[in-house]
Amino acid sequence: MSIELGHFALVLSFALALVQATVPIIGGRLKSEALMRVGEPAAITGFALVALSFAALTVAYVQSDFSVLNVWENSHSAKPLLFKITGTWGNHEGSMLLWVVILAFFGALVAVFGRNLPRSLRANVLGVQGAIGSAFILFILATSNPFARLDPAPMQGRDLNPILQDIGLAVHPPLLYLGYVGFSIAFSFAIAALIEGRIDAAWARWVRPWTLAAWLFLTGGIAMGSYWAYYELGWGGFWFWDPVENASLLPWLGGTALLHSALVMEKRSALKIWTVLLAILTFSLSLLGTFLVRSGVLTSVHAFATDPTRGVFILIILMIFIGGSLALFAWRAPTLSAGGLFQPVSREGALVLNNLLLTTATATVLVGTLYPLLVEAVTGDKISVGAPFFNLTFGPLFLPLLAIVPFGPLLAWKRGDLAAVAQRLFAAFGAALAVTLLVYVIVDRTSVLAALGIGLGLWLVFGALTDLALKSGLGKVAAPVAFRRFTGLPRSVFGTALAHAGLGLTTIGIVAVTTLEVERVVAMQPGESVEVQGHVLRFDGLQPFTGPNYTEDQGRFVLSRATGAKLGEIVSSKRFYPARQMPTTEAGIRTLGLSQLYVSLGDKTPSGALIVRVWWKPMVTLIWLGALVMMAGGAVSLLDRRLRVGAPMPRSKPVTATQGNRA
Amino acid sequence: MTRKQKRLAIIAGALGFLGAAAGLTLYALGQQTSYFYMPSDLQERPVASGQRIRLGGLVEKDSIMRGDDTQVRFAVTDGDHTVKVTYAGILPDLFREEQGVVTEGIFGADEVFVADTVLAKHDENYMPKEVADSLKEKGVWKEN
Numbered sequence: 001m002s003i004e005l006g007h008f009a010l011v012l013s014f015a016l017a018l019v020q021a022t023v024p025i026i027g028g029r030l031k032s033e034a035l036m037r038v039g040e041p042a043a044i045t046g047f048a049l050v051a052l053s054f055a056a057l058t059v060a061y062v063q064s065d066f067s068v069l070n071v072w073e074n075s076h077s078a079k080p081l082l083f084k085i086t087g088t089w090g091n092h093e094g095s096m097l098l099w100v101v102i103l104a105f106f107g108a109l110v111a112v113f114g115r116n117l118p119r120s121l122r123a124n125v126l127g128v129q130g131a132i133g134s135a136f137i138l139f140i141l142a143t144s145n146p147f148a149r150l151d152p153a154p155m156q157g158r159d160l161n162p163i164l165q166d167i168g169l170a171v172h173p174p175l176l177y178l179g180y181v182g183f184s185i186a187f188s189f190a191i192a193a194l195i196e197g198r199i200d201a202a203w204a205r206w207v208r209p210w211t212l213a214a215w216l217f218l219t220g221g222i223a224m225g226s227y228w229a230y231y232e233l234g235w236g237g238f239w240f241w242d243p244v245e246n247a248s249l250l251p252w253l254g255g256t257a258l259l260h261s262a263l264v265m266e267k268r269s270a271l272k273i274w275t276v277l278l279a280i281l282t283f284s285l286s287l288l289g290t291f292l293v294r295s296g297v298l299t300s301v302h303a304f305a306t307d308p309t310r311g312v313f314i315l316i317i318l319m320i321f322i323g324g325s326l327a328l329f330a331w332r333a334p335t336l337s338a339g340g341l342f343q344p345v346s347r348e349g350a351l352v353l354n355n356l357l358l359t360t361a362t363a364t365v366l367v368g369t370l371y372p373l374l375v376e377a378v379t380g381d382k383i384s385v386g387a388p389f390f391n392l393t394f395g396p397l398f399l400p401l402l403a404i405v406p407f408g409p410l411l412a413w414k415r416g417d418l419a420a421v422a423q424r425l426f427a428a429f430g431a432a433l434a435v436t437l438l439v440y441v442i443v444d445r446t447s448v449l450a451a452l453g454i455g456l457g458l459w460l461v462f463g464a465l466t467d468l469a470l471k472s473g474l475g476k477v478a479a480p481v482a483f484r485r486f487t488g489l490p491r492s493v494f495g496t497a498l499a500h501a502g503l504g505l506t507t508i509g510i511v512a513v514t515t516l517e518v519e520r521v522v523a524m525q526p527g528e529s530v531e532v533q534g535h536v537l538r539f540d541g542l543q544p545f546t547g548p549n550y551t552e553d554q555g556r557f558v559l560s561r562a563t564g565a566k567l568g569e570i571v572s573s574k575r576f577y578p579a580r581q582m583p584t585t586e587a588g589i590r591t592l593g594l595s596q597l598y599v600s601l602g603d604k605t606p607s608g609a610l611i612v613r614v615w616w617k618p619m620v621t622l623i624w625l626g627a628l629v630m631m632a633g634g635a636v637s638l639l640d641r642r643l644r645v646g647a648p649m650p651r652s653k654p655v656t657a658t659q660g661n662r663a
Numbered sequence: 664m665t666r667k668q669k670r671l672a673i674i675a676g677a678l679g680f681l682g683a684a685a686g687l688t689l690y691a692l693g694q695q696t697s698y699f700y701m702p703s704d705l706q707e708r709p710v711a712s713g714q715r716i717r718l719g720g721l722v723e724k725d726s727i728m729r730g731d732d733t734q735v736r737f738a739v740t741d742g743d744h745t746v747k748v749t750y751a752g753i754l755p756d757l758f759r760e761e762q763g764v765v766t767e768g769i770f771g772a773d774e775v776f777v778a779d780t781v782l783a784k785h786d787e788n789y790m791p792k793e794v795a796d797s798l799k800e801k802g803v804w805k806e807n
Contacts, residue, residue, distance in 0.1 A: 234756070341666060356677055360684040367688050372696075382699035382796075384717055384767075389695040393687045397680075521733045521752055574756075583756040602753030605729050613753050 006056025007147035013049035020130025024123035039126035047108035067153035076159035093146035124192030159579035168228030179218025187283035204266035216634035223627035234585030247289030254282035406463020428462035453511025460504025495637025506626030533616035702744035763794035
């Protein structure tokens, strides 16, 4: 397949996106069925064209066609096949193309699965999707063309940045983009609702599965990125509050708030205007993230682009979409009717509190991320805002949120009884408190924080279990009846419980590793040992090794318990990639239960000893396991019969009444 | 409560949270930000000992000295002035002589900068953005 074919397909898809952005919306205004019907074929064909264009680039990477500038800059013929393929999105141009492919994919999904949406709503949603698509395709064509040729073609490519040659990177960007771009659907629905000036609970029922799917992928993308940074950068850190990481956390926080407010809207038809605003803000944060990462204003491993025209271009897209949608909101939101009433102490009230805490926490992260850029633009001073800032601002807002999570699902809609709920949660609270005391007395008496944090995480897990137990009537009815009720619970109830328990597990992991971690930095000669937290690590010396496109010095270690029982070998190495003249550190990691022993190599001292950094990371895997459990919760909820993508239920169904009591 | 009162209560609650968040943010920005300095900037704007800053520049040629423990000493220069730095730990993979570096820490009593973090950009050109910008301002920047 020729690369020009890909380029041509992309140009065609741009033209088609323009049609998709205008014709269906005009059709909606004119009430013309024929014009509105243009949306679906345009979206599906558009996706086929962008996919073809992405396939053409991938083929050029697989064939190591160095006559393509982008391939020459980011690939090498000796690179393993997997990294040739993933290298397609391991650079600025390719990753933007992936962004557009996923956007078109979601648009096509709406076209295919949105058959039972009201005509004009579907037309407007596809129109807004087309507008976003055309802006970003134009961005690629005008400033970041991945299809540029190179003449004469060089013999060999410059290779992909070695730290990106990793399986984690193969998965991280597509997942992250599925999340980022997935929120565009919620955004398009919000804009469509504003254009139509009409919104009801059914709207929330359509938006929620899309938001849930995007949230699920974004959760996975962030977790994957965090684990990748943890093992690949060799520093043993899982989160650095780096602006680029914040760029992915911001839409996640916004999306989490959106999920919860859409729930209120769907069940109780309240918070309509707020939900529309959140949908706009969440996708705006995704766009902002794209801008921060892709414009080169930040220094990071992600900042491939340093061309200032790109930054300006994305900034213009950002201003048009965010400014335009907020202006539309200010103009049209007052026409939307207000929703149902509720008492402050109720499920709705709890979800409002959740939203308030989440959005203010989002705001503090946003300020911390943008403040240094702002200060530099205004005064020229270069400052950095790091972990201490976020611990001081994000922490105090997020901790109370975690503490109230178990109450939410137990409160009744409309009017709840806080005292009764507190009574029901008494067992969960007691159990969490007991473990807290146990941790304090047995594990570490010096760190009250560790015990409290782990207790908080367990409170979330036990709270989720209590919710399931109560809803299946455990203890009130006979065990077989309770079991039958348990298996008959709506899947979204399991989804909620899983997601909340996963959040608890992640909390435990983060708290345990930040408070109880043990670090040793030692200079070691072969044969010497170091003891870390009841484990002995013996250094057996360095061994050279040659990989497909790198050479490395492998440090070999033998790990055993302090009692002498051997646990196995750990290999940690210093790699060198000759194509880029670049060294990397490959950490040696051994998982023991939920904890990990992490070994990273440094330089040699004049006397020939090797500097070795060893960490004991207690319960560190829970950080990512918790994210997996959260994702499982999202997936289970998505499978709920009542929430099937694009299949709205009539509002009057009595199901809503029973789920109101149980869900 | 009427609809209006409820809305007011929610708005008041939201303002309360926003106020708390704004307060925390302002306090934290005052306490927890660290300014970026090049060695020459220190001549113009001296830094109190104990104040946390980020110091950037080039690693001076032949200045890297390793002890037999994990201590490393090196000097950061911007061509005009030089500051001595000590660091205990493992340096980033791309830490090299005459290459850009950003260190974070505080000044000890003896005018030696005690770094607890040494940052390097993961790129073959290996120049942290702040350092590149500052060198361009000083006119000593060389394109490759």
